[in-house]
Amino acid sequence: xxxxxxxxxxxxxxxxxxxxxxxxxxRPGSEVSDAVxxxxxxxxxxxxxxxxxxxxxxxxxxxxxxxxxxxxxxxIHAVYRMGEPAPERYR
Amino acid sequence: xxxxxxxxxxxxxxxGEPAYTSYAQRGGIPVVEENVAAVLELLPAFSxxxxxxxxxxxxDITPDTMPIMGATPLRNLYMxxxxxxxxxxxxxxxxxxxxxxxxxxxxxxxxKDFDLDRFERGALIxxxxxxxxxx
Numbered sequence: 001x002x003x004x005x006x007x008x009x010x011x012x013x014x015x016x017x018x019x020x021x022x023x024x025x026x027r028p029g030s031e032v033s034d035a036v037x038x039x040x041x042x043x044x045x046x047x048x049x050x051x052x053x054x055x056x057x058x059x060x061x062x063x064x065x066x067x068x069x070x071x072x073x074x075x076i077h078a079v080y081r082m083g084e085p086a087p088e089r090y091r
Numbered sequence: 092x093x094x095x096x097x098x099x100x101x102x103x104x105x106x107g108e109p110a111y112t113s114y115a116q117r118g119g120i121p122v123v124e125e126n127v128a129a130v131l132e133l134l135p136a137f138s139x140x141x142x143x144x145x146x147x148x149x150x151d152i153t154p155d156t157m158p159i160m161g162a163t164p165l166r167n168l169y170m171x172x173x174x175x176x177x178x179x180x181x182x183x184x185x186x187x188x189x190x191x192x193x194x195x196x197x198x199x200x201x202x203k204d205f206d207l208d209r210f211e212r213g214a215l216i217x218x219x220x221x222x223x224x225x226x
Binding site: 001002014015018019034035038041042046048051053069071072073074 | 110111112113114115119120121154210211212213
């Protein structure tokens with residue numbers, strides 16, 4: 001069971017949250033090719049180690065925020081708000 | 092829930108996956124709870140059984156939860172993957188159609204829609220019910 005520290009509500013169980021996938025990916029413009037658009041939608045990093053993700057506290061405040069989580073150990077290294085840069089060591 | 096497999100002294104059952112990517116291979120309590128709840132809904136008498144152990148592995152799941160089969164951009168390299176939620180039921184047909192695809196260097200009609208390029212075409216396959224598990 002992950003215990004995630006929502007920046008607005010405090011630490012709660014993972015069942016209150018929804019993982020929204022990779023953080024810090026940029027949506028391309030509307031004139032790009034199908035290949036570029038598909039790459040944006042479907043081709044993501046799948047690291048064994050620290051991943052930067054967006055999470056939403058759906059059964060709490062409903063707010064999105066970013067998490068640096070280790071996919072092997074499930075350790076959560078950092079939680080930071082939307083719009084904030086990732087902690088330097090995880091970029 | 093995917094399976095209940097009776098043995099001499101215990102039942103094995105399982106299914107589901109955490110809602111985030113993981114290489115931990117140890118499962119998660121919320122998924123264990125979901126599985127146990129599904130079993131008890133189906134077979135309430137099982138509430139007197141004890142949970143002996145739990146196991147988790149890695150599943151390869153594609154964006155539309157359907158496998159990717161067919162040719163790749165590299166000549167003579169074919170792929171059959173992403174079977175994470177329904178492979179052991181569908182792979183007999185998957186094997187036959189892949190053999191045909193490789194022998195003829197052309198997709199078997201049954202799997203032509205499962206090609207790698209479907210994501211670029213926006214032609215995802217929405218058939219979650221086919222594998223009989225929650226997606």
